[in-house]
Amino acid sequence: MSKKRIYLNAFDMNCVGHQSPGLWKHPNDQSDTYNTIEYWVNLARLLEKGKFDGLFIADVIGLYDVYESSREATIREATQVPVNDPAMLISVMAYATEHIGFGLTASSTFEHPYTFARRISTLDHLTKGRIAWNIVTSYLESGTKNIEIGDKFEHTKRYDIADEYLEVCYKLWESSWEDGAVVRDAKRGVFTDPEKVHEIGHQGEFFSVPGIHLCEPSPQRTPVLYQAGASPRGTQFAAKHAELTFISTPSKEATATYVKTLRAESAKQGRDPESLKVLALATVIVGETEEEAQAKYEDLAQYVSYEGAMTLLSGWSGIDFSKFDPDQELQYIETNAIKSMLEGLTKASPNKKWTPRELANFAGIGGLGPIFIGTPETIADLFEEWIDETDIDGFNLAYAITPGTFEDIVELVIPELQKRGIFKKAYGEGTLREKLFGESPYLRNDHIGHRYKRIAEPVK
Amino acid sequence: MSKKRIYLNAFDMNCVGHQSPGLWKHPNDQSDTYNTIEYWVNLARLLEKGKFDGLFIADVIGLYDVYESSREATIREATQVPVNDPAMLISVMAYATEHIGFGLTASSTFEHPYTFARRISTLDHLTKGRIAWNIVTSYLESGTKNIEIGDKFEHTKRYDIADEYLEVCYKLWESSWEDGAVVRDAKRGVFTDPEKVHEIGHQGEFFSVPGIHLCEPSPQRTPVLYQAGASPRGTQFAAKHAELTFISTPSKEATATYVKTLRAESAKQGRDPESLKVLALATVIVGETEEEAQAKYEDLAQYVSYEGAMTLLSGWSGIDFSKFDPDQELQYIETNAIKSMLEGLTKASPNKKWTPRELANFAGIGGLGPIFIGTPETIADLFEEWIDETDIDGFNLAYAITPGTFEDIVELVIPELQKRGIFKKAYGEGTLREKLFGESPYLRNDHIGHRYKRIAEPVK
Numbered sequence: 065m066s067k068k069r070i071y072l073n074a075f076d077m078n079c080v081g082h083q084s085p086g087l088w089k090h091p092n093d094q095s096d097t098y099n100t101i102e103y104w105v106n107l108a109r110l111l112e113k114g115k116f117d118g119l120f121i122a123d124v125i126g127l128y129d130v131y132e133s134s135r136e137a138t139i140r141e142a143t144q145v146p147v148n149d150p151a152m153l154i155s156v157m158a159y160a161t162e163h164i165g166f167g168l169t170a171s172s173t174f175e176h177p178y179t180f181a182r183r184i185s186t187l188d189h190l191t192k193g194r195i196a197w198n199i200v201t202s203y204l205e206s207g208t209k210n211i212e213i214g215d216k217f218e219h220t221k222r223y224d225i226a227d228e229y230l231e232v233c234y235k236l237w238e239s240s241w242e243d244g245a246v247v248r249d250a251k252r253g254v255f256t257d258p259e260k261v262h263e264i265g266h267q268g269e270f271f272s273v274p275g276i277h278l279c280e281p282s283p284q285r286t287p288v289l290y291q292a293g294a295s296p297r298g299t300q301f302a303a304k305h306a307e308l309t310f311i312s313t314p315s316k317e318a319t320a321t322y323v324k325t326l327r328a329e330s331a332k333q334g335r336d337p338e339s340l341k342v343l344a345l346a347t348v349i350v351g352e353t354e355e356e357a358q359a360k361y362e363d364l365a366q367y368v369s370y371e372g373a374m375t376l377l378s379g380w381s382g383i384d385f386s387k388f389d390p391d392q393e394l395q396y397i398e399t400n401a402i403k404s405m406l407e408g409l410t411k412a413s414p415n416k417k418w419t420p421r422e423l424a425n426f427a428g429i430g431g432l433g434p435i436f437i438g439t440p441e442t443i444a445d446l447f448e449e450w451i452d453e454t455d456i457d458g459f460n461l462a463y464a465i466t467p468g469t470f471e472d473i474v475e476l477v478i479p480e481l482q483k484r485g486i487f488k489k490a491y492g493e494g495t496l497r498e499k500l501f502g503e504s505p506y507l508r509n510d511h512i513g514h515r516y517k518r519i520a521e522p523v524k
Numbered sequence: 525m526s527k528k529r530i531y532l533n534a535f536d537m538n539c540v541g542h543q544s545p546g547l548w549k550h551p552n553d554q555s556d557t558y559n560t561i562e563y564w565v566n567l568a569r570l571l572e573k574g575k576f577d578g579l580f581i582a583d584v585i586g587l588y589d590v591y592e593s594s595r596e597a598t599i600r601e602a603t604q605v606p607v608n609d610p611a612m613l614i615s616v617m618a619y620a621t622e623h624i625g626f627g628l629t630a631s632s633t634f635e636h637p638y639t640f641a642r643r644i645s646t647l648d649h650l651t652k653g654r655i656a657w658n659i660v661t662s663y664l665e666s667g668t669k670n671i672e673i674g675d676k677f678e679h680t681k682r683y684d685i686a687d688e689y690l691e692v693c694y695k696l697w698e699s700s701w702e703d704g705a706v707v708r709d710a711k712r713g714v715f716t717d718p719e720k721v722h723e724i725g726h727q728g729e730f731f732s733v734p735g736i737h738l739c740e741p742s743p744q745r746t747p748v749l750y751q752a753g754a755s756p757r758g759t760q761f762a763a764k765h766a767e768l769t770f771i772s773t774p775s776k777e778a779t780a781t782y783v784k785t786l787r788a789e790s791a792k793q794g795r796d797p798e799s800l801k802v803l804a805l806a807t808v809i810v811g812e813t814e815e816e817a818q819a820k821y822e823d824l825a826q827y828v829s830y831e832g833a834m835t836l837l838s839g840w841s842g843i844d845f846s847k848f849d850p851d852q853e854l855q856y857i858e859t860n861a862i863k864s865m866l867e868g869l870t871k872a873s874p875n876k877k878w879t880p881r882e883l884a885n886f887a888g889i890g891g892l893g894p895i896f897i898g899t900p901e902t903i904a905d906l907f908e909e910w911i912d913e914t915d916i917d918g919f920n921l922a923y924a925i926t927p928g929t930f931e932d933i934v935e936l937v938i939p940e941l942q943k944r945g946i947f948k949k950a951y952g953e954g955t956l957r958e959k960l961f962g963e964s965p966y967l968r969n970d971h972i973g974h975r976y977k978r979i980a981e982p983v984k
Contacts, residue, residue, distance in 0.1 A: 078646070080715060089710040096708060096715075099649035099740070101619050125639065125738065135718070135736070142715035146706075146740040148646040149639075156615035156650075159561050178670040179585065179609075179634050186538070186608035189559035190616075210638040210733045246606075248556060250549040253829060255540060255556075255602035258595070273670045276595070278585065280559070280606040369713060 068451055070487050071308075071341055071458030071500070073167065074111050074470055077122040078148040083431035083462050085141055085372025087364065093465035099148055101156050107467050108157035111164055114474030115488055117500060118165035118196060119157070120290065120310075120460060121150040125174055126207020128379025131371075132386045135206070138379075141372035151183060158191040165194045165496035167290050167308075172225060173202040174211060177232040178273050184287050185237065185279035193283030193495030193505055198290035199305065201226050204379070223297050228268045230305055234516040235264040237286045238507070240277035256280070284495045284505050286513050294322060303329030303340070304512055308500070310460050312345040314412035314426070314434045319344055320454040327455075335510045339501070341457040344450060347430025348461060348469065349437045350476045357438050361429075364464045368428030370421065377427060381405060390421045405432070430462030430469075440480035447481070528911055530947050531768075531801055531918030531960070533627065534571050534930055537582040538608040543891035543922050545601055545832025547824065553925035559608055561616050567927050568617035571624055574934030575948055577960060578625035578656060579617070580750065580770075580920060581610040585634055586667020588839025591831075592846045595666070601832035603839075611643060618651040625654045625956035627750050627768075632685060633662040634671060637692040638733050644747050645697065645739035653743025653955030653965060658750035659765065661686050664839070683757050688728045690765055694976040695724040697746045698967075700737035716740070744955045744965050746973050754782060763789030763800070764972055768960070770920050772805040774872035774886070774894045779804055780914040787915075795970045799961070801917040804910060807890025808921060808929065809897045810936045817898050821889075824924045828888030830881065837887060841865065850881045865892070890922030890929075900940035907941070 080095050081088040088096050097103040111119055127145045129135040138145060154166050168187070170180065187195045201222040202208060245260035266273040291306035293299060302309045303326055311322050327337035349364065351357030374385045381401035388397070394406055395418075409418050409426070412434065416422060429435055436446045450456060463469035481487035492498060495505040507513045540555050541548040548556050557563040571579055587605045589595040598605060614626050628647070630640065647655045661682040662668060705720035726733040751766035753759060762769045763786055771782050787797035809824065811817030834845045841861035848857070854866055855878075869878050869886070872894065876882060889895055896906045910916060923929035941947035952958060955965040967973045 086713065088708075088715060089713065099646075099742075101615060101650050105619065125642075127736070127738070137718075139716045139718040139721050139736075140714050145738060146716070147642075147738050148649060149643045151612065152615050152643065152646045152650060154615075155561060155612050156619045159565065159616045159619065174639050175635065176671045182585075182607075183609045183612065186559075186612045189608060190561050190612060206735060210735045211636045212732045248548075253546065253549065254600050255548060256599045256606070258597075258599040261599050272672045275666060275670045276587070276599075278587070278605060278607050282559075 068457065068486065070447060070451065070481060071343055072116050072487070073118045073120040073343055073458075073460045074107075074116050075120050075122065075345065075460050075462045076107065076466065077124075077144065078150045078153060079144050079146060080142040081372075082122065082144070082466075083376070083427075084368075084464050085143055085376055085428050086369025087367045087429070087465050088142060090364065090367045090465050092468045095466045104153045104157050105160040107470065108161045108164060110467055110470055110474055112161045114470070114478045115491060116164055117458075118167050118496070120167035120198065121153065121169060122198075123147070123150050123169035123171075123200070124204065124207070125171060125202060126204030128204075128375045129206050130382060130384050131375040131378035133384060137371045138375040141369050141375060143372050143375040143379075151187070154187050154195065155190050158194060163194075163491035163499065165196055165288065165499070166191065167196040167198050167288075169198040169200055171200045171202040172229040173208060173222070177229050177236070177271060178275075181233050181236040182278050184233075185277070185282045188282035188284050188287055189279070193497070195284070196288035196290050196308070196496060198292065199226065199230070200292070223293075223301050225270050226301065227304075228270050230513070231268065231516075232264075232266050232271050232273050234286065234513040235266055236273070236277035238513060238516040240264055241279075241281045243281065246280045284497050286507050288497050288500065299326055300329055302326060303335070304333050306340060307497075307511070308341045308343065310343050310345065311456070312432045313408040314432060315408035316450060316453050317411050318408045319450070319456060323455045333512070336508075339508055339510070341500070342455075343458045343460040344454070344456045345431060345433030346450075346459045346461060347433060347435045347464060348443055348473055348477060349435065349464065350440060350443050350472050352439065352476070354438050354442065357442075361435070361437050364429060365425060368425055370424045373424035373428040374420065377423065385420050388420050391419050394418050394420065394423065408432070429464045433460075433462065440476045443477050444480045444484060444486075448484075448486070528917065528946065530907060530911065530941060531803055532576050532947070533578045533580040533803055533918075533920045534567075534576050535580050535582065535805065535920045535922045536567065536926065537584075537604065538610045538613060539604050539606060540602040541832075542582065542604070542926075543836070543887075544828075544924050545603055545836055545888050546829025547827045547889070547925050548602060550824065550827045550925050552928045555926050564613050564617050565620040567930065568621045568624060570927055570930055570934055572621045574930070574938045575951060576624055577918075578627050578956070580627035580658065581613065581629060582658075583607070583610050583629035583631075583660070584664065584667070585631060585662060586664030588664075588835045589666050590842060590844050591835040591838035593844060597831045598835040598839075601829050601835060603832050603835040611647070614647050614655065615650050618654060623654075623951035623959065625656055625748065625959070626651065627656040627658050627748075629658040629660055631660045631662040632689040633668060633682070637689045637731060638696070638735075641693050641696040642738050644693075645737070645742045648742035648744050648747055649739070653957070655744070656748035656750050656768070656956060658752065659686065659690070660752070683753075683761050685730050686761065687764075688730050690973070691728065691976075692724070692726050692731050692733050694746065694973040695726055696733070696737035698973060698976040700724055701739075701741045703741065706740045744957050746967050748957050748960065759786055760789055762786060763795075764793050766800060767957075767971070768801045768803065770803050770805065771916070772892045773868040774892060775868040776910060776913050777871050778868045779910070779916060783915045793972065796968075799968060799970070801960070802915075803918045803920040804914070804916045805891060805893030806910075806919045806921060807893060807895045807924060808903055808933055808937060809895065809924065810900060810903050810932050812899065812936070814898055814902065817902075821895070821897050824889060825885060828885055830884045833884035833888040834880065837883060845880050848880050851879050854878050854880065854883065868892070889924045893920075893922060900936045903937050904940045904944060904946075908946070
């Protein structure tokens with residue numbers, strides 16, 4: 065049995081029924097109150113009561129318009145649209161809690177790094193060092209077409225641009241203001257020592273940022289960095305920049321392969337491969353008995369919307385599922401996106417015939433991660449089994465309904481994990497980075513961002 | 525005596541010593557805690573206790589580098605740098621209060637209208653309709669040079685770009701989602717009626733935004749619009765778009781001229797000129813007696829930093845004051861910016877010799893508005909005098925020290941205004957727009973933004 069410390073994030077988005085298309089119709093689901101402060105304050109407090117490491121807030125700018133080559137079903141089903149800005153939620157949740165971290169998704173496509181870096185520094189100040197940034201590069205043409213970015217952000221260059229975006233951010237966060245630059249010396253009349261504030265002088269292929277960072281150093285300087293790219297280029301990017309990554313597949317085999325590749329890649333970058341934590345997407349349906357859990361699952365399953373799930377899966381894969389018979393097996397679809405999806409599903413359930421309908425029923429409750437159903441003991445066993453067999457470090461827990469799914473986890477699963485000694489009973493001290501990794505509030509010495517601490521020295 | 529209802533905003537910025545260079549050294553000033561949630565929650569609650577209409581948060585992206593052609597003194601004196609992102613403050617202050625409005629400054633230069641419109645809609649949802657947007661166009665090359673915008677945003681075109689920026693925003697806010705588009709009909713499985721959500725199809729000179737708005741309609745749709753441009757083109761812009769404007773001069777004559785011009789311009793746009801409210805910048809130093817107030821002023825004045833004030837005034841005017849003798853009269857400086865500043869000062873204090881030092885002493889406490897010193901009765905008299913003689917609607921109150929200046933106002937001035945029946949004793953119902961204007965939560969019928977409500981009809 066594993067005695068690894070388990071990391072747990074809750075997964076949500078500033079929208080209705082995040083990865084549970086149709087479940088907004090469930091009488092206990094409150095996801096349609098996403099646009100109220102009350103929903104988020106209540107959720108943050110609940111998760112902190114359960115000692116969750118963080119709340120990870122996804123974001124998508126754009127909408128899924130692949131299914132039926134239309135946005136009609138997406139809008140009707142509220143498939144991640146309407147969708148509000150997640151950054152606006154952080155300060156109020158920080159005020160209502162003391163320890164939990166906030167993983168904010170933001171794209172390197174939609175905002176300039178100069179102003180984005182200020183936004184994140186502001187949040188790191190306000191949360192006293194509890195902010196994380198989930199770096200995404202934005203793949204939806206339905207979003208990017210609205211900001212006239214043209215071929216500056218063409219698809220193949222997304223990660224190159226993101227690499228330089230990070231470089232600009234590291235320079236602003238790590239090197240512009242030295243430690244001790246802010247002296248607040250009322251006697252001498254010096255608030256900041258100008259000798260210790262530097263222009264970053266960045267001139268790159270995509271960005272030109274000559275000036276200083278506008279913010280004084282925040283508790284973590286660079287936020288904790290999340291990333292979830294699973295393609296070869298995405299994995300390489302994660303191995304270079306991420307401190308926490310996410311994988312989303314029902315298959316333990318695919319998960320194990322990803323973790324192995326990621327750690328090997330990060331070692332190539334000169335990083336301690338164990339310092340990079342990997343969380344797997346999962347959805348937990350828990351009851352006091354196996355029967356109660358199963359009944360809960362069946363109650364939830366009846367609310368899944370076939371069309372809602374199809375808009376999501378079509379958007380993710382780029383394949384218009386409306387062209388396929390809902391009840392015919394998917395084997396024959398010759399595209400890489402579907403093949404890789406099917407491979408994971410087939411490995412997870414080898415005897416099942418995977419049709420669009422079955423796929424919708426599966427992915428319609430929390431997305432493409434495994435669904436764990438059972439008593440707290442069963443769930444804890446499954447957690448340990450996955451960790452042992454795949455080398456992941458924990459889970460990114462989606463909801464079927466919110467906050468109901470999280471309430472059940474906090475009430476039933478967390479105590480079982482704590483009893484087994486694999487989940488913390490209290491938060492650690494300090495910033496989010498210290499709580500997660502137990503070391504410094506800043507990037508580790510072997511992280512690329514650390515090299516920018518003193519840009520007077522050559523940076524490779 | 526005027527019986528006009530007085531509007532009061534408090535003026536602050538997410539930085540140290542907003543318009544009071546050097547006063548961060550005062551033992552009672554807490555502006556250096558700008559980077560904490562506690563400062564803002566405390567301030568918002570205090571202002572709501574005093575029934576302030578709003579908290580107006582300025583913002584500057586860039587830094588003042590005109591004085592001595594350097595950023596050194598600016599950084600040393602903390603002249604509006606470090607400066608954090610104001611948008612991150614709103615949700616927590618909304619949670620801590622019930623009525624007060626939040627005027628957020630954001631520039632049409634630094635963020636694309638497509639994502640900006642989402643940010644504002646999110647805030648309008650979270651605050652239940654208490655958000656206002658102070659539209660600025662950004663004039664500091666020290667900021668814009670960092671986002672490679674080049675001549676797309678050249679100075680002379682700033683307002684043309686801002687006009688189109690507003691047009692995109694109006695289309696997203698007013699026309700993309702019809703009233704009643706969100707039906708939340710669990711029985712039919714319809715969250716949003718796709719027939720009532722429209723692509724805006726914007727193709728303009730500066731922006732191309734074909735898609736839908738990503739947010740469902742918020743309580744006010746378009747936020748309450750603030751603007752503060754005082755140049756002829758700025759005034760024209762304000763007359764077209766603003767619902768609340770700001771003027772900053774010590775002279776009643778200059779204020780009266782501005783108000784007259786603005787109302788005449790807004791009438792030309794087909795608007796009711798009285799529907800546009802004008803607030804004048806002022807700083808209030810109040811005591812139980814005249815002597816106490818004067819002593820307070822003298823105590824504060826000794827902390828003003830000459831160099832700090834000069835970095836601010838040089839940045840505002842574009843004139844490097846380090847080239848002038850601090851004690852020589854300013855008459856001989858032949859630039860429009862200084863002339864117009866001097867004209868206001870001389871009209872306000874005809875017998876004073878305005879040297880750089882006197883200017884620093886004056887503007888160093890709250891900026892270029894008048895400083896009102898005295899008992900609550902004196903302050904209330906001055907308020908009424910200004911309103912009667914200039915046709916303004918109220919004041920935008922700067923601080924000398926924070927929250928001390930605002931505490932004094934809440935404790936001493938507000939009760940006097942209430943006693944005279946010229947300031948509300950309780951907030952009105954509804955959104956910020958309803959509280960301010962007592963009509964609908966939406967833009968008035970005679971406002972240009974209203975025309976975009978149904979873009980199927982031709983919009984001029």
